[in-house]
Each structure stands twice: as C-alpha cells, then as structure tokens.
Amino acid sequence: MTAQIIDGKAFAATVRSKIADHVARIEETNGITPGLAVILVGDDPASEVYVRNKHKSTIEVGMNSYEHKLPADTTEEDLYALIDKLNADPKVHGILCQFPVPDHLSERDIVARIDPAKDVDGLHVLNAGLLASGQRAMVSCTPLGCLMLLRDQLGSLSGKNAVVIGRSNLVGKPVAQLLLRDSCTVTIAHSRTKNIEDVVRGADIVVAAVGRANFVKKDWIKPGATVIDVGINRIPAPERGEGKTRLVGDVDFAGVSEVAAAITPVPGGVGPMTIACLLANTLTACCRSNGLREPDGLTA
Numbered sequence: 148m149t150a151q152i153i154d155g156k157a158f159a160a161t162v163r164s165k166i167a168d169h170v171a172r173i174e175e176t177n178g179i180t181p182g183l184a185v186i187l188v189g190d191d192p193a194s195e196v197y198v199r200n201k202h203k204s205t206i207e208v209g210m211n212s213y214e215h216k217l218p219a220d221t222t223e224e225d226l227y228a229l230i231d232k233l234n235a236d237p238k239v240h241g242i243l244c245q246f247p248v249p250d251h252l253s254e255r256d257i258v259a260r261i262d263p264a265k266d267v268d269g270l271h272v273l274n275a276g277l278l279a280s281g282q283r284a285m286v287s288c289t290p291l292g293c294l295m296l297l298r299d300q301l302g303s304l305s306g307k308n309a310v311v312i313g314r315s316n317l318v319g320k321p322v323a324q325l326l327l328r329d330s331c332t333v334t335i336a337h338s339r340t341k342n343i344e345d346v347v348r349g350a351d352i353v354v355a356a357v358g359r360a361n362f363v364k365k366d367w368i369k370p371g372a373t374v375i376d377v378g379i380n381r382i383p384a385p386e387r388g389e390g391k392t393r394l395v396g397d398v399d400f401a402g403v404s405e406v407a408a409a410i411t412p413v414p415g416g417v418g419p420m421t422i423a424c425l426l427a428n429t430l431t432a433c434c435r436s437n438g439l440r441e442p443d444g445l446t447a
C-alpha cells in the first residue's frame with residue numbers, strides 16, 4: 148500500500164477561506180470585526196517569526212490584529228496590567244501570549260490571567276476542564292487541527308481504536324480528549340509505556356506528538372491505519388550542504404507510507420492547521436461573546 152498524503156496546507160487554506168467568508172458576513176450583518184491580540188515578551192527570533200506569521204494570517208482573513216511587543220525585562224505586574232486591559236477590551240476576542248517567555252515570568256500564571264473566553268490557545272485550566280468533561284471549551288489549536296484533518300479524512304471516528312503517543316497538556320492530552328469525545332477507543336502512550344510498538348499496532352488512528360525524529364516505525368503500523376504526525380524536529384541534512392538542516396516529524400515517513408492508508412507529511416501536514424485553528428478559535432470566541440451563530444465545522 149502507498150499511503151495517501153494528507154495535504155494539511157491545502158486543507159488549512161480551505162479553513163482560512165471559510166473563516167474569511169464568515170468574518171465578512173458578521174462584519175456586514177453585525178458590524179463586528181473579530182480581533183486577536185498577540186503579546187510577545189523579549190526578542191527571541193523564532194518567536195518574532197511566529198508572531199509575524201500570526202499577524203499576517205489574521206489580517207488576511209479580515210480580522211483585526213493587535214500586536215504588543217514588550218521588552219525582555221517586562222515585570223509580571225506590567226504584563227498582567229496589559230492582559231487585564233485586553234481582557235476588558237470588547238474589540239479583542241482572542242488573547243495569546245507567545246511562549247517561551249523570559250525566565251522571570253511564569254507561563255502557567257500568564258495563561259491563568261487570560262479570560263478563559265478569550266483563551267484562543269485553549270491552555271487555561273478551565274478550558275482543559277471543560278474539554279475533559281465534554282463541555283463547550285476553547286480547544287488548543289494543534290489538537291483541533293488534528294481532529295479536523297481526521298474528520299475530513301475518515302468522516303465518523305466512532306468506534307475506531309486511536310493511539311496518541313505523548314501526554315503533554317499542549318498536544319497529547321487534548322488530542323486524546325477530542326478523540327474520546329468523537330467516540331474513539333483511546334490509548335495514550337508515553338515514555339513509560341511498555342511495548343509501545345505492540346500498543347501502536349492495534350491502532351486505526353495514530354497521533355504522534357513525541358518530539359523525537361522518526362520515532363514511529365513502519366512495522367508498528369497496522370496496514371490501513373491513518374497516521375497524524377505532530378512532531379517538528381530539525382535534523383542535520385549534510386546532503387543540502389555543510390551545516391544545513393531539515394524538518395522531519397516523529398514518524399518515519401518513508402517507511403510508514405508503505406503501510407498506512409493515509410499520513411500527514413512534515414512539513415505541510417499538521418503545522419499549517421495550527422494557525423488556521425488559531426483564527427478559527429478567535430472567530431468562535433467573537434461569535435460566542437456576541438451571541439452570534441458559530442460557523443459550522445470550525446470547532447470540536
């Protein structure tokens with residue numbers, strides 16, 4: 148079997164276009180423009196690139212983007228004063244603080260300060276709790292992107308055996324909760340799991356969120372399984388020249404493609420869905436806070 152490549156870039160483009168249509172409609176009908184505020188503390192070059200991309204994507208779908216760049220020595224007090232101001236601002240529907248932040252600041256406390264209704268990263272404990280108890284939540288972007296790709300690929304997920312490798316609060320746990328909500332039989336594997344290859348062999352759906360290059364091997368995969376590779380790992384690529392690198396996922400793409408029915412590539416799979424889902428969450432937050440109908444297919 149040669150797996151179908153799940154084109155996350157193309158799917159993310161359709162999601163963004165659906166968002167842009169909905170944004171235009173509520174602007175015309177209700178005079179409301181969704182707004183996303185992004186806070187960047189310090190000058191980490193990778194974070195600056197992420198923030199720039201988020202700003203560009205937000206503007207492209209017709210939303211307002213509010214960037215707040217703060218110096219690396221910003222005090223907790225000043226950062227919280229900004230978050231409080233954004234929490235109270237009716238033009239701001241989503242708030243995101245780009246991580247990592249400098250060491251003197253606590254990511255957990257920053258997330259806790261954000262109004263859960265504006266927590267478009269879905270990291271607030273209230274949102275984690277709502278998701279775990281099957282209630283309406285803001286769902287973190289990468290897990291939501293995985294779910295959208297799986298639903299698009301497979302239709303109903305009900306009754307499927309799913310193995311999620313990784314149990315982080317950011318990816319593994321929310322992915323598992325979402326799959327459970329869609330009536331999969333879910334197993335979460337992690338660094339202490341015994342005979343992980345046997346666990347993965349039972350899966351119709353494999354979601355790998357480990358952070359180890361090419362970790363999931365061909366002979367772990369049940370023929371016909373659907374494989375979602377969340378991992379982003381940079382490895383040396385001497386074939387591209389001295390000192391060059393390239394991105395690979397957590398799945399041995401070449402090998403697993405010979406067995407799986409469908410697989411996401413890295414790059415071009417889950418990655419593009421993450422920003423699309425950030426925009427989807429901002430639109431959802433805007434609709435919820437204004438009592439407007441939420442767009443179909445953009446939430447869990």
Ligand code: NAP
Binds near residue numbers: 289317338417
């Ligand atoms: P993380 O917080 O480091 O969690 C990694 C998980 O993998 C942990 O639960 C860990 O288990 C598990 N693990 C590590 N080694 C293992 C092993 N040998 N066998 C089985 N499980 C093992 O990472 P994360 O934030 O979830 O991210 C995971 C990957 O996704 C990273 O490559 C990250 O860059 C990528 N990512 C991509 C996107 C995107 O937009 N595409 C977004 C977020 C993250 P323990 O809990 O037992 O330690």
